[in-house]
Amino acid sequence: MGKSLLNLKKLMDCVEQEKKLKFNWQNTEHDPKTLKKFLNGHGISHRMYKIVKTDGQVNVNGQAINDATRLKVGDVVEVVLPDEQPDPGVAVSEQPIKVMYEDDNWLVVDKPAGLTVVPGPANREDTLVNRIKYHLVSEQAANLVPHIITRLDRFTSGIVLVAKHRLANSLANEMLAQKTLHKEYAAVVSGSGLEEHGLIDKPIAKDPDGYGQLISDTGKPSQTEYWVEREFNDRTLVRVVLHTGRTHQIRVHFAAIGHPLLGDELYQGPMNLGIERQALHAASLKFKDPFSKEQLHFKSQLPADILKVID
Numbered sequence: 012m013g014k015s016l017l018n019l020k021k022l023m024d025c026v027e028q029e030k031k032l033k034f035n036w037q038n039t040e041h042d043p044k045t046l047k048k049f050l051n052g053h054g055i056s057h058r059m060y061k062i063v064k065t066d067g068q069v070n071v072n073g074q075a076i077n078d079a080t081r082l083k084v085g086d087v088v089e090v091v092l093p094d095e096q097p098d099p100g101v102a103v104s105e106q107p108i109k110v111m112y113e114d115d116n117w118l119v120v121d122k123p124a125g126l127t128v129v130p131g132p133a134n135r136e137d138t139l140v141n142r143i144k145y146h147l148v149s150e151q152a153a154n155l156v157p158h159i160i161t162r163l164d165r166f167t168s169g170i171v172l173v174a175k176h177r178l179a180n181s182l183a184n185e186m187l188a189q190k191t192l193h194k195e196y197a198a199v200v201s202g203s204g205l206e207e208h209g210l211i212d213k214p215i216a217k218d219p220d221g222y223g224q225l226i227s228d229t230g231k232p233s234q235t236e237y238w239v240e241r242e243f244n245d246r247t248l249v250r251v252v253l254h255t256g257r258t259h260q261i262r263v264h265f266a267a268i269g270h271p272l273l274g275d276e277l278y279q280g281p282m283n284l285g286i287e288r289q290a291l292h293a294a295s296l297k298f299k300d301p302f303s304k305e306q307l308h309f310k311s312q313l314p315a316d317i318l319k320v321i322d
Contacts, residue, residue: 031067031091031093031094032094032115032154034053035087035090036049036087037085037086038082038083038084038085038086038087038088039085041084043081044082045082046069046076046077046078046079046080047060047078050069050088050090054178054182055090055178055181059177059181062093062177063092063093065093066093067090067092068089068090068091069089069090070089071087071089072086073087090178092177094153095154095155095156095176095177097155101140101141101144102130102135102144103141103148104136104138104141104142104145105142105145108120108139109121111170111311115175116175116176116178116302117172117174117175117179117300118146118157118175119170119171119173119309120143120173121169122139122163122168122169122170122293123168123314124165124166124167124168124288124314124316125165125288126138126165127139127165128140128159128162128163128165129162139171140159143157144157147175152175157173158174158177158183159171159172160173161296163293164289164291166288166289166291167289167293168292168293168311168317169196169293169294169311170194170293170294170295170311172296186298186301187256191298191299192296192298193296193298194293195250195252195293195296196250196252196292196293196294197240197249197250197251197292197294197313197317198237198248198249198251198290198292199246199248199249199290199320199321200246200270200272201246201270201273201281201284202245202269203242203243203245203247205247205270206239207238207239208236208238208239209236209237210234210236211265211267212233213226213233213267214226214228214231214233215233215257215258215259216229222277223259223263223277223278224257224258224260225263226263226267231255232255233257233260233263234254234255235260235264235265236251236252236253236254237250237251238250241321243321246273246284246320246321247270259277259278262277262278262289262291263278266279272290272291273285273320274288274289274290275291277289285320286317286319288316290316290317290320292311292317293311294310294313295308295311
């Protein structure tokens with residue numbers, strides 16, 4: 012057994028295995044719903060419901076009932092989620108993470124440029140997921156499977172939202188589908204003369220001959236909206252909002268209109284203007300927490316290497 016797995020085992024021995032996640036909802040609608048339909052409206056998918064029924068618990072007013080039973084006004088539904096079993100093949104890394112926010116459901120991290128988000132063939136020992144797993148073990152969390160919601164490229168810095176359990180993951184994916192999870196990026200693109208406000212609407216497809224993406228009539232619809240924040244002779248700082256979520260979308264779109272990002276070698280961005288990675292930063296994240304019903308808003312300051320090229 013490798014050193015990382017031994018360390019994980021020692022740490023997991025300290026975890027309180029009896030912790031369980033419990034959620035309660037009261038039915039306030041006069042239109043009676045079946046238990047399964049009611050739970051689906053609260054993020055419990057059909058697949059998750061099967062998991063809960065097998066390894067967790069579902070009660071109505073403290074009693075187990077038939078799935079097809081229709082709920083009455085005032086009925087209280089309790090769901091006990093089973094703990095997710097960690098993948099022993101995912102190592103823990105004791106390297107630090109910068110936590111911006113954390114509660115029982117969410118973890119918001121400010122990721123540095125250069126850190127890969129998920130383990131892969133080139134790096135299985137020290138990615139953001141490996142570091143988060145160690146963080147969760149250290150705080151004796153019952154669930155040790157971090158669900159990455161807003162994934163970033165290795166050399167893109169900024170805010171990453173992580174769901175700490177299955178239900179949070181399900182609800183976050185619903186927010187993404189409904190476009191109620193609002194993200195803003197800061198990018199430094201080459202050149203000047205951009206319109207003060209613009210929308211890049213060009214379909215994107217995977218490059219069949221390379222690693223990246225390209226503009227193609229057969230690609231998926233893709234829209235990137237931007238606002239010019241500061242303009243210089245040979246570069247422009249823009250604020251960006253994605254209306255679709257394609258791989259490398261910001262990088263591909265600005266390259267397609269003749270303004271590739273500074274430092275973006277893959278998309279022919281200039282490499283001699285003071286930064287050697289794509290000048291892209293996930294700067295803002297805002298959403299209504301489906302658990303607390305509060306508006307959450309996080310902002311990440313531009314890192315030093317991007318500040319240097321706009322100073």
